[in-house]
Amino acid sequence: MTATDNTNGANGHGLDAGPGGGAATALSPENAEMIKLTRKDFVSDQEVRWCPGCGDYSILAQTQKVMPDFGYPKENIVFISGIGCSGRLPYYMNTYGFHTIHGRAPTLATGLKAARPDLMVWVITGDGDALSIGGNHVLHSMRRNVDLKMIMFNNRIYGLTKGQASPTSEFGKRTKSTPVGTVDTPIVPLTIALAAEASFVARSVDTHTEHLQQTFNRAGFHKGSAFVEVLQNCNIFNDGAWRDFTDREVREDRMLVLEHGKPMIFGKDRDKGIRLRGLHPEVVTLGEDGVTEADLLVHDEQSEEPYLALMLSRMFWPDFPVPVGVLRAVPRPTHDQLIEDQLTAAVASGGEGDLEKALFSGETWTVE
Amino acid sequence: MTTETRPADHEIRDLERVTIRFAGDSGDGMQLTGTQFTRTAAVFGNDISTLPDFPAEIRAPAGSLPGVSGFQISFSSSDIHTPGDAPDVLVAMNPAALKTNVGDLPAGGALIVNSDAFTPQNLNKAAYASNPLTDGSLKPYTVFEIPISTLNERSLDGLDMTSKQKDLTKNFFALGIMFWLYERSMDPTLAWIDDKFGKRPVVAEANKRALKAGYAFGETTEIFHTHYRVAPARLGPGTYRNITGNEATALGFLAASKLAGRQLFYGSYPITPASDILHQLSGYKNFGIKTFQAEDEIAAIGAAIGASYGGAMGLTASSGPGIALKSEALGLAVMVELPLVVVDVQRAGPSTGMPTKTEQADLLQVLFGRNSDSPVPVVAPATPAECFTMAIEAWRIALKYVTPVVYLSDAFLATGAEPWRIPELSELPEIGVENWTDRATFQPYDRDPETLARKWAVPGTPGLEHRVGGLEKADITGNVSYDPDNHHRMQLLRQEKVARIANDIPDLEVHGPPSGDLLVLGWGSTYGAIRSAVERLQADGRSVAHAHLRHLNPFPRNLGEVLTSFRRVLVPEVNLGQLLMLIRARYLVDAVGYDKVRGKPFRIAEIEEEALRLLGESARS
Numbered sequence: 001m002t003a004t005d006n007t008n009g010a011n012g013h014g015l016d017a018g019p020g021g022g023a024a025t026a027l028s029p030e031n032a033e034m035i036k037l038t039r040k041d042f043v044s045d046q047e048v049r050w051c052p053g054c055g056d057y058s059i060l061a062q063t064q065k066v067m068p069d070f071g072y073p074k075e076n077i078v079f080i081s082g083i084g085c086s087g088r089l090p091y092y093m094n095t096y097g098f099h100t101i102h103g104r105a106p107t108l109a110t111g112l113k114a115a116r117p118d119l120m121v122w123v124i125t126g127d128g129d130a131l132s133i134g135g136n137h138v139l140h141s142m143r144r145n146v147d148l149k150m151i152m153f154n155n156r157i158y159g160l161t162k163g164q165a166s167p168t169s170e171f172g173k174r175t176k177s178t179p180v181g182t183v184d185t186p187i188v189p190l191t192i193a194l195a196a197e198a199s200f201v202a203r204s205v206d207t208h209t210e211h212l213q214q215t216f217n218r219a220g221f222h223k224g225s226a227f228v229e230v231l232q233n234c235n236i237f238n239d240g241a242w243r244d245f246t247d248r249e250v251r252e253d254r255m256l257v258l259e260h261g262k263p264m265i266f267g268k269d270r271d272k273g274i275r276l277r278g279l280h281p282e283v284v285t286l287g288e289d290g291v292t293e294a295d296l297l298v299h300d301e302q303s304e305e306p307y308l309a310l311m312l313s314r315m316f317w318p319d320f321p322v323p324v325g326v327l328r329a330v331p332r333p334t335h336d337q338l339i340e341d342q343l344t345a346a347v348a349s350g351g352e353g354d355l356e357k358a359l360f361s362g363e364t365w366t367v368e
Numbered sequence: 369m370t371t372e373t374r375p376a377d378h379e380i381r382d383l384e385r386v387t388i389r390f391a392g393d394s395g396d397g398m399q400l401t402g403t404q405f406t407r408t409a410a411v412f413g414n415d416i417s418t419l420p421d422f423p424a425e426i427r428a429p430a431g432s433l434p435g436v437s438g439f440q441i442s443f444s445s446s447d448i449h450t451p452g453d454a455p456d457v458l459v460a461m462n463p464a465a466l467k468t469n470v471g472d473l474p475a476g477g478a479l480i481v482n483s484d485a486f487t488p489q490n491l492n493k494a495a496y497a498s499n500p501l502t503d504g505s506l507k508p509y510t511v512f513e514i515p516i517s518t519l520n521e522r523s524l525d526g527l528d529m530t531s532k533q534k535d536l537t538k539n540f541f542a543l544g545i546m547f548w549l550y551e552r553s554m555d556p557t558l559a560w561i562d563d564k565f566g567k568r569p570v571v572a573e574a575n576k577r578a579l580k581a582g583y584a585f586g587e588t589t590e591i592f593h594t595h596y597r598v599a600p601a602r603l604g605p606g607t608y609r610n611i612t613g614n615e616a617t618a619l620g621f622l623a624a625s626k627l628a629g630r631q632l633f634y635g636s637y638p639i640t641p642a643s644d645i646l647h648q649l650s651g652y653k654n655f656g657i658k659t660f661q662a663e664d665e666i667a668a669i670g671a672a673i674g675a676s677y678g679g680a681m682g683l684t685a686s687s688g689p690g691i692a693l694k695s696e697a698l699g700l701a702v703m704v705e706l707p708l709v710v711v712d713v714q715r716a717g718p719s720t721g722m723p724t725k726t727e728q729a730d731l732l733q734v735l736f737g738r739n740s741d742s743p744v745p746v747v748a749p750a751t752p753a754e755c756f757t758m759a760i761e762a763w764r765i766a767l768k769y770v771t772p773v774v775y776l777s778d779a780f781l782a783t784g785a786e787p788w789r790i791p792e793l794s795e796l797p798e799i800g801v802e803n804w805t806d807r808a809t810f811q812p813y814d815r816d817p818e819t820l821a822r823k824w825a826v827p828g829t830p831g832l833e834h835r836v837g838g839l840e841k842a843d844i845t846g847n848v849s850y851d852p853d854n855h856h857r858m859q860l861l862r863q864e865k866v867a868r869i870a871n872d873i874p875d876l877e878v879h880g881p882p883s884g885d886l887l888v889l890g891w892g893s894t895y896g897a898i899r900s901a902v903e904r905l906q907a908d909g910r911s912v913a914h915a916h917l918r919h920l921n922p923f924p925r926n927l928g929e930v931l932t933s934f935r936r937v938l939v940p941e942v943n944l945g946q947l948l949m950l951i952r953a954r955y956l957v958d959a960v961g962y963d964k965v966r967g968k969p970f971r972i973a974e975i976e977e978e979a980l981r982l983l984g985e986s987a988r989s
Contacts, residue, residue, distance in 0.1 A: 044835070046847065075830045080674075081837075091835050091848065096827040098677055099837025100670070101700050107662070107670025111682060112827075114658055115633045115675035119827050137670070140663035339658055346653035353655030355626045359619060359790050363411050363556065364609045 037068040044094040055206035055232035056085060059153060060092055062209055063122075066216045067095075070120060077120045078112060080105045082129035085160050085234075086153040089124045103134025106141035109148045110335065117336040120220070123150040127168040128158050131187060135167075138227075142196035145224040147334040151216070152189060152229050153206075157238035175237075190313035190327060193227035194306045200226035201309060201328040205246050206233060211257070211324060218326055224334050245317040254317050258325030263296040266321045273297075274320075281311055283320060301329045378587075379594045380551070385444035386598055387452030388546060390539075391469045392461030394437040395427050397539040402439025404543055404557045410610035410787055411556055413600030414443040417896065418785045419451035419969065424640065424723040431485075431493040436468045445599040449751075449896030451784065453971035457549075459542055461485060461516070463494035470500075475508040480545065482538070484517035512591055516541050516582075523581035524574050537578040544582020549595050554579055606789040613752035613781035614641070616788060617711065618648035620759025622655060625681055627760065628767055628800040633675035634659045634683045635668040640723045641779040642685045642713040665693035669710065673697060676706045677836075679803060679826035681763060685711030687779075688730045689720065692737065699738040701772035702862065704836040705813075705822045707801070708772040709762045710734075713782045716967045725967025726780035728892045729943035731950075734774040735921055741859055743866040745769070746920040748776040750895035753788035755781060758918060764799040765869055770821040776920065778942075780893040780969045807831040812846035819872075820865035870922040876930050880906055880913030883933035886983055889959070891917040891947055894940055894970055901975035912979060917947070923954070931957045936982050938962055940975050 042064040050056045067077065079090035083102035090097030100108050105123045113121050123141075130138050130152045141148060157175065158164040164177035168189065172181040193201045200222040204215040212230065219226035231242045245254035252268045264274035265286070273296040275284045284291045300308060309328040316322055347353075388405065392398045399420055409416050419440040428435030442452035457478040460466040462485035473479060486501055500506050501513060520541040524534045540557075547554055558576055565572035586592060611619075625632035634657065636646045650659040658675075662668035669684045676682030686694060691712045701708045714730045716722035734746055745765050749758035755777060766773040804810055804823040812834045814823050825832040834846060842849035843857055878887070880902060890898045895916050902914040915930055917923065931937055931951060937959035939948040945961040952959055962978045964970060 046835075073830065075833055076828055078827050083838075090837070093835075094833055096833050097835035097837075098674075098704070099835065099839060100673075101696055101838055104666060104670045104697060107667040108674030108677065110662075110667070111633060111635055111660065111671030111674030111676075112678045113674075114660060114671070115631060115680035115682075116678035116827065119678065136663055137667055140667065339660075343653045343656055343658070350654045353622075353652060355623060355655075356793055358622060358652070358655075359793075360607065360609070362609050363407060364607050364790065365411050365413055366607045367413065367603050367605050 035068075035071055035073055037074065039064045039068070041074055042067045042094050044092050046091045048092050049088065050085060051236050053235040054085070055155065055230075055234070056089070056153065058206045058209055058212065059151065059230055059232065060089055062212045062216055063089070063151070064093065066213050066220060069217050070220045072120045076118060077122070079122045079124060080109045080112070081124040082126070082134060083160070084126040084129045084153075084158070086124050086126040086129065086151075103129050103132070104137060105129070106134065106137040106146070106148065106150070110141055110144070110146045113147055113336050114339055117147075117340060121148045123148050125150060125152050127152065127154045127156060127166045127189065131167040131189060131192065135192075138192065139196045142193055142198040142225045142227060144335040145197070145199050145332045147224055147336055149219045149222070149226045150228065151219075152227065153232040154189060154229050155232045155234040155238055156186075156241045157234050159234045159237050163237035188313055188316075189229045190227075191310060194310050194313055194328060198227045198328070199224040199330050199332045200326070201313075202227070202326040203229045203231070203324045205231045205242065205324060207246060208251075208324070215325065218329070222329060224332050245322050254321050256315070256321040256323045258299045258301070258312070258323050258327065260299055260301045260326065260329075263293050263298050265293070265296065272321070274315075281315060281320065301326045304330070378592065380597055381594050382597050382599065384446055384598070385442060385448060385452075386457070386550065386596065387440060387442040387455045388457045388459065389438055389440040389455035389469060389472070390459045390542070391436055391438040391465035392459075392539065393430055393465070394423055394425065394435045395430060396437070396461050397536070398422075398437045398439050398461070401539045401543045402441055404560065405546060405552075406441050406785055407560070407610055408547070408552045408556050409441065409443040410608070410785075412552065413603070414445065414598055415448050415601035415603060416441060416443045416610065416786055417448055417451040418442075419780065420783045421968070422724050429493075431462055431464055431490045433464045433468055433494060436465045438465070438469060443598055445601050447601065447603075449899045450969070450972055453973050457546075459546065461539070461542065463490045463496055463500070466500060467494045467496065470506070470509075473509060477509050478512065479506060479509040480512045480514060480542070482516035482542070483513040484515045514545070514585070514591070519585060520578050520581065523577050527574050527577075528570055529574060534574065537574045540575050540578035541582035541585075544579040544584075545586045547579075548583045548586030549592060551595060551597050554583060603787065604789065608787045608789050610785050611753055611756075611788040612644075612783055612785045613749065613755045613777055614644040614713070614783065615648060616753055616755035617749075617759050617775075617777060617782075618645050620756040621649065621683060621709075621763070622652055622657065623756070623796060624760045624763035624799060625655070625657065627796055627798065628681065628763060630800070631675075631680040632657045632683060633672060633680045634685075635662050635671035635675070636660070636685050637662050637665045637668045637690060639665075639687050639690050641715055641782045642687050642690075642711065644782070645685050645711065645713075665690040666697060669694040669697040669708075672708055673701050673704075673706060676701075676708050677704075677826070681767075682706070682708045683711070684708075685713065687713050687715045687723075688717045688733065691730060691733060695738045698744065698772055699740070699742050700838050702738070702742045702744060703838050703841070705770050705862075706772070706824070707763075707766040707770055709766050709775055710772060711775045711777060714776060714778040716779075716965065722967045724779065726778045726893065726969060727942050727965055727967065728776070728778050728894070729946065729965065730776065731891075731920060731943065731946040734776060735950075741863060743863050744772055744774050744921065745866055745869055746774045746776060747918060748892045748920055749781060750892060750916050750918060752781055752784050752786050754918075756788065756791075760797060760799065761918075764797060765872075767799055767801040768821065768872070769819055769865060769869060770801065770824050771865065776892060778893050784893075803829065804832065805829055811844045812836065813841050814844050815861070815865075818868075820861060820868060867922050869919075870925045873919045873922075873924055875926040876915050876917065876924040878913045878915050878930055881911060882913075884911035884913060885934065886910070886912045886936045886938060886979060887930065887934035888912065888914050888938045888940065888975065888979060889917070889931070889947070889951070890914070890940055891920060894942065897970035897972050897975055898940060900972040901979060904972070904976055905979055910979075910983065912983075920947070927951070928955045931955050931959070936960065938979055938982055940970060940978065942970070
């Protein structure tokens, strides 16, 4: 099997109106080795037009780097974005791309994936696009487990409109639109994703390139809705939004890198950890007051109920180290698969649809 | 009904056309009663036309005026176009139904009332100061007072049901009376009852008994001296079925998907009166049709655009308020030039308006309700049965021109029914488009020189990876462009693409003389009333013609010529003059509007009178 043999719908004839039409067997990511692509294959001919120094450059670079991992031919990959600085990313990917309207990228991705299960669909969005104007669609695409990979650039500001408060801006933040401080409580993207039943929830940082790549790789291999929050720096309108805990000198002490099955340990000296006290997490020091590794919480991204992930999503600097990595990754049937299954079942029970029969159904009478 | 009563001797009279209105509480099953009568008349071979008229409230307080639900059916032995201006027979199941409907019953009309329901309490709810059955106010009518509730309950003696449950079947008793009165077979309804209530034998038995008891009551009682026969209509040869506009619309989309050989993806959010399209299409899973009940109207169209981007036929439907929400996404579809069909089943507005009542006031909204110049072809069926062909036509245009298309239906078309001659598959048009696959010649915004349709390549096509989006596109390459001249050129191209569809649609047909004193021009569901009014005037020797637009954008090429061939042009619309404004602006014709926005279709007589007035004459007596 070659890559292109398997692209149903490529010529339009493959989009058979019958059940499963357009649903070629998706290339399994295990086929990565069969399609030898490199980062360069995913770089489009368009000039990148973000501000110099923007965190988006790194996100773009890591995205292009991980694309060959999945084994999809590039014509079977689609990037769909909304409005905001993040929305430009599809223009820079040499795949199919759709720069849609504000907040609605998940809706187009839902329809595309339902019609074309053979495609790999990425959604590129920002904190305003995903959580303000498009909040409803994030919620529903996640609960449906639409097989899309959503990368949410969180810079806690509206950049493209030049510096208004966003739904993740800190309470009291002074911006152009809130000269004496915002009166809105910020929302926590990961908590929202978990509440919406997302089957994959992760966080990474624009400048932590290796971790970012790993996280994108995990998201790409996840079957179902993947929500990845990337803490991203807008050096023009909100410079240093995450600096307090992401800077090289402090990050080991102020961030918690989650690993499935491993105790939650952090710190330059690997001497701090997270312990559960009642229903709340607390930071403890190994070796102090008799605390040992056995007292620490062990990360479980696969736990059936998202209690632990929800707790992690609420932990934030300065009270806690900021968790990054995969909070949750659980298997769940995907939206497109469930739709296909219903069509298959309908054909199995009622036979292939017959247009003539449908037209002549019900009570008819004939005039000679 | 008791068996002692001997069958009465009844006269039989032949009638050409009868219009019946069933009216009762919204919990009384009047829609069901009307639908059953309709099926029976349709299968018998009458021409039919129906007008369901129900409140938005599912169950308004019982017996109250706002809770009244009505269903009017006109059936005939000749070709008819409307559900009738006024009922010949009004069946009123309670005082509220009487009060809200009797005004439409002409003097001498037959009034059948359920006298059991005329209790002081119900009279009070209907704000009757005195009982109309006894105070003489119903003198102009031929009144048949029948204790339907009592008779019905008696016929159900011995069944294991509460009185309240028994009372729920009284609509079938009333239906039975009407079946007898108009010589109809009970068989289709008996079969329907078995099918519907088969799993609840007691309920099935009760409904069947109620129906038969009503029929027997008509047959044996002395109160009806006459019953009536309406012969089958002389419809053209073919196989027919009774169909509502929403049913025909859904079937048309199903057929379009088969004809084009593409998967149909329907994204929708529930809204009256469009929801039935979702219900019906979701039953076609074995055709490969994918339906998606979205979280909101925007997601519904967004998903449809996404599906179209993937090469499917993306379809969405709503009513005015939902179309307002979809408008930004529709603008995106204009910019990215993808095939898409947006159905607007119009209802009375603005805002939530009167959700179950009809109006055709979204024409300007779908033409102009988006930012910037954002041209979209618009088609509109004229009758329930025509919804089938126009649904296919919408897709023909959408696919051939790679463009979003708006399909304008309305509540009257959607819920009204008429006989439909089912077409053979060979009669259906060829529609469809090939996706672009050739690397050497591909540019995303390169166009077909004739149709100006852009080259449409779908994801999965090797070598044609490209990006589309809402930002202005450079001509040919489709790259983002802010070039002033390019934007001007693209605006003209988008407009010209839609304008050229005029070369590909039929000329406007004129029913009547090609020129003369008066042209009555309509669009959408006003067809029946206009056609009937014009035919009456023509029969009276007037120089009047009817033309009906199915394509609202672009207009047929000969529209200007047709308009100028008549001394006067009358445009009746169930809005405040929207088509009128368009044709006056476009053709500089001094056309005159006639607008009624009562949530109801036009009556024939209204249009006839207005036409006569315009002809400078007084209405005929």
